[in-house]
Amino acid sequence: MQKSLDAPKEALIGGTWRPLERRFPVVSPATLEVVAEVADAGPQEAEEALEEAVRAQRDWARATAYERSGVLRRWFELILRHEEALARLMALEMGKPLKEGRAEVRYAAGFVEWYAEEAKRVHGEIVPSQFPHKRLLVRYEPVGPVYGITPWNFPAAMVTRKVAPALAAGCSFVLKPAEESPLTALYLAWLFLEAGGPPGVFQVLPTSDPVAVSRPFLEDERIRKLTFTGSTEVGLRLYQEAAKTLKRVSLELGGGAPVLVFADADLGRAVEETLRAKFRNAGESCVAANRIFVEAPIAETFAQAYAERAKALRVGDPLSEETDIGPLVNEQALRKVQSHVEDALSRGATLVAGGEATGLFFTPTVLLGVKPDSLLFREETFGPVAPLSVFQGEEEALRYANAFPVGLAAYVFTRDLSRAFRVAEALEYGIVGVNDGVPSTPQAPFGGVKRSGLGREGGRWGLQEYLEVKYISMGL
Known part of the structure; x- marks a missing residue:
């Protein structure tokens, strides 16, 4: 397949593509070749x-809900029309297999479609007054200009999940995409302009120096909202900086999701759904299954079936239609995966499948008998490694799952309806998939508790993150 690249490579400032002398390379993790030289924005x-953004905010906030909805609707349609181009971009810049890339584009477009509709449903309220001469009105207004930072692992969906609700609410948005995957964000911004998006409403600043580029937005009080997806460590630093100007903050941080497979589960379904939860995007997902706990009576049977399915996954060129698992994003990611596997084996775990690296490719790996003190259980691996451990009963399973400081997603497999409710309610996580390995969808809330962040994205909850409440008391 031809690996040519046709996408914007300049910074988008106002409504203009700004060519800059400073450039930085975007490198394919599959071939280690430079696929583009991108504008390197600075302070x-x-x-x-x-x-x-401040200038554009005024007019965009005054635009009618129907006008904003119309732009978003046209953007949604263009994203679907350019599904193949966007999928190829993701394959080139961060190694996502084409078939997964296409699915991500549809998922990303789903957020734009949803918020095109929700833009028309930001309803005000009238609150009854105890005084006959007063009318109490509640109005929802855009929070103001937004600065957003997105990660490399879902270069399309992480953009639209933040930008679409902000635009629907009437906020302007400046995006700093990840250094590894700026091309998808720039392409989406181009489609926004093609959809009739006004200049300055959505801007993109690719950069190799995110700290220097972020500083003006963090320090300026006119930027009223910060939204970030990434590591807990970076999120905490941004939270501290945003507090200095009392910005509204949304943080979607580290995951490390546990999976609880009970002995009464539908074994075939549990294997397939856990496979999706673990190996989708080569495990480079914040909701990826990071710790798999299986009840003792079925532990060996589950491990054998799971290993056979993992071995059948095809590792290779992300531009190939047959590929299931692409490369890891960079050398640092590969080293982390390797160190986690070596640590688990040194503590007595058994290698059931995989464990081999070629370039930045790492074969889908299954380990059985992983000890609780292993790095695989204490840190987020972010790679195609499935650590399995055994539990005895519901109480122990919950104790294992809730022992971690993060709380983004968790998964439960059981055919016992009472247990499904008990366990789902007891898990200290923002998202719980019961017999469902991929629960994320645009109309539902996405976000975590504890050290996994603040706020929610998706559904009406995602729109609320970009709205302020104004109360008007009117005496007649």
Whole structure:
């Protein structure tokens, strides 16, 4: 397949593609070749984009809900029309297999479609007054200009999940995409302009120096909202900086999801859904199954069936239609995966499948008997490694699952309806998939508790993150 690249490579400031002498390379993790040289924005471009966002905010906030909805609707349609181009971009810049890329584009477009509709449903309220001469009105208004930072692992969906609700609410948005995957974000911004998006409403600043570019937005009080998806460590630092100007903050941070497979589960379904939860996007997902606990009576049977399915996954060129598992994003990611596997084996775990690296490719790996003190259970691996451990009974399973400081997603497999409710309610996580390995969908809330972040994305909850409440008391 031809590996040519046709996508914007400049910073988008206002409504203009800004060519810059400073460039940085985007490297394919599959071939280690440079696929593009992208504009490298700095503090000066950040200041310009900030001023443009403040200017654009006024008119965009005054636009009718139907006008904003129309732009989003046209954007949604264009994203679907360019599904193949976006999927190829993701395969080139961060190694996502084509078939997964297509699915992500549809998922990403789903957020735009949903918020195109929700833009028309930001309803005000009238609150009854105890005084006959007063009318108490509640109005929902855009929070103001937004600065967003997105990760590399879902280069399309992480953009639309943040940008679409912000635009629907009437906020302007400046995006700093990940250094590894700026091309998808730039392509989406181009489609936004093609859809009739006004200049300055949605801007993109690719950069190799995220700290310098972020600083003006964090320090300026006119930027009223920060939204970030990434590591807990970086999220905490951004939270501290945003507090200095009392910005509204949404943080979607580390995961490390547990899976609880009970002996009464539908074994075939549990294997297939856990396979999806673990190996989708090569395990480079914040909701990826990171710790798999299986009840003792079925532990060996589950491990054998799971290993056979993992071995059948095809590792290879992300531009190939047959590929299930692409490369890890960079050398640092590979080293982390390797160190986690070596640590587990040194503590007595058994290698059931995989464990081999070629370049940045790592074969789907299954380990049985992983000890609770292993790195695989204490850290988020972010790779195609499935650590299995055994539990005895419901109480022990919940104790294992809730022992971790993070709380984004968890998965439960059981055919006992009472247990499904008990366990789902007892798990200290923001998302619980019961017999469902991929629960995320645009109309539902996505987010975690504890050290997995603040706020929610998706559904009406995602829109609320970009709205302020104004109370008007009117005396007649």
